[in-house]
Amino acid sequence: MTAPIVVGVNGRDSNDDAVRWAARQAVVSGRRLRLVAAIWSPEDGDIQLLTDSQATTARMVDSAARLVRQIAPAVGLSAELRIGNAVDVLLEQSRDAWITVIGRENGWTAEHMVTNVAAANLIGQQGSPIAVINAGFGLSRPGSPITVGVDGSPASYAAAEFAADLARILAAPIELLSATPSVDGGSADAHAQHVAAELMLADLAGQLLRRGPLPPIHATVRPASAVAALLERSRRSRLLVLGTRGHSTATAAGPVCQSVVDLADCPVVVVNPAVAEARTPCRGSVVEAGSA
Template structure:
């Protein structure tokens, strides 16, 4: 298979959890792993080397090297068979990781880094990278649930189509099934054509639900042939999309969502549903950009 998985580290517990998840992803994919630390201090007028009055191993640069070495060690202990490289790159984390995403198949980050505000469920780097990354971005909030399915949110948008592709590929790699969930309300569901032309709003009971079930079936069309070994469950839920996905994520290995759905405002790179998942899902969240999101 091959390819490259990139993981960002900053010395936080969340970052090390991301390293473990990234190492497993690299193993499943047969890919190399690159452990990256964004070294912002190099851009500032501060001494980087050890103090003449301190130990030789002190200083900001040595600290950055130790963070990366710790990440490499954690990755190697998690997946010894994976080829692990590393780099300390000068720059702001979002800029560095966005650049790294241009040559990667997947970028993995923790939900909150060392610089986050206390009480935040997910940090700004994770949110902004999910919006701007050039490949799927996996944000590790909570551990994967062993034995659960790969959950994917489906709404028929281009980014949702990309998320479906990602979910099936992930399920095949992990040896799990897919749970494809589509949620709707009477306010966001397009009405099917009226059955009686003389009554423009007349539809038989269940017509809207049937139309939403067709949307889900069409979004999944052809995937069974590509991934015949992946079991698939469908769920069409009448209710709030965010609530439905958060509840389903409690038993999922991973959740895949599009960066921006069909109901989002034009120009937004990250929609309200994907942002809510980053903050509240009970499993790692993969945000996948589609052809309609400016990727």
Template sequence: MSRPIVVGVDGSPESLAAVEWAAREALRRDRPLRLVHASEWTPERESCGAARMVRHHVGRGVLHRAADRVARICPDMWVTDEHVEAPALTALSDAAGRAELLVVGARGLSGRTGFLVGSVAQALTARAVRPVVLIEAGERAEDAHLPDGDGNPSLRTPYRDVVVGIDVRTACDEVIGFAFEAARLRGARLHALHAWSDADGMAPGPGEPAAGTGPAGEEDRRGFLGAVLQNWRDKYPGVDVVETVAAGGAAPHLVRAGTGAGLLVVGRRVHDSRVGPHTGPVTRTVIHHARCPVAVVPHR
């Protein structure tokens, strides 16, 4: 059976927007959709049967409302659901391991009643073994498309760009492949962005010449970026690709590029157990400040 698109739901506006985005993505990828709700859980309450029944009832209600939302926009979608008695981070991390990708609200309810708070969403991006897509409240299907000739939202116009951040020194197939496939599925243009500074004179790989500084360094970086993307251009000949090399920090450039994009793709290096799960500073800044859906793709 194909891996599903998994979405975490807690009834918040963010999670309901994530449900709709996940349903559309499942349709694009021809994948089943799985809704997961994790009830608030603490060890001292596990033996309380009445409390467990209440949590189960509330959880089923949350899942039912989410399924109704899916049925309205994708009536033929194959949807399954799961109510888990576990901390949200544990439940969704486990579900992500069996998924094509995990979709969550970027921010959820504050306090003890909602689990998709910013800290949990951020922890998921640092921990999940599959790509995680973060969705903000209010995200609509037409937001993925360019406005019409009058500047109004439309579902009939082409898709907005898919933007991917690429470090030519450590370019990884998982991140680039995810971005190309996302662009192909949408018929969208792919905008590949590499940011650099004169202080960074490192070579893109062992034994390869380092980039210079100033205008010469920029030209070198363009060559590196083009070389990294060439095999993917050959593999995805139908995807229109635009390449940008920009001086300065990567995070601000990616956040700006994400304004007006349909999807922003960044990588997250998987570290060994001695370091522990975490996101790098660029990815952390992007997921806090980007104003479009953000996909965080783990890679070695």
């Protein structure tokens, strides 16, 4: 059976943007959509509070389902309501998903922080790729590229492969983006890194094309920090795709990934280490362009 698109439901404003984005991806990909919500369970086991929590969660899911039907009436739709922590519930449901979609709030209130901490905790776990939809940035930009952050790490290669799959479905061009130190000062080392990055991206583009036909692929090497380069591109991209971390062996999302998810002006898809390890990396030169 084809893996579904999973979308977390929490009733927040950003969640509507995430549901809309997920519904549109379900239409173009021909995949089923699964709405997932966690039911808060009171620590003292109060039955009435649990019943109220179940009713509130069911109303949130019903509202999300109505929104999906407005956008994608023919998409296969199901719902899972589970008692437990939101991150644990979504992680369990993401294990058989093609992609898991979550909303993220733009704000610093306690309510915003709870939602955003849950989103951050889900990234880097061993489930499907995670699409993070910041509030207000759920609309697509037709004709704009899918931009992939590439630093030579296995996770960034896996991100490029997943981006290629998305590009085929969305008929969107791909931009392979690498960041290196500025060459303006004439440093031989910086120049060598820039050239190596160009060769790496050219090799990666060739590897992706050998997997099957693709929309146009463009390779860009930016003399900037990885965060600055990705955020600049987010203002004109359909979405960003990156690995959770670069060459680090840490299991959590790296600083580049965290910063981009927080500040990007478009949806961000994060391919986690489990996906990276499950795929055969494209071969290419390794450029220390910043640890994602």
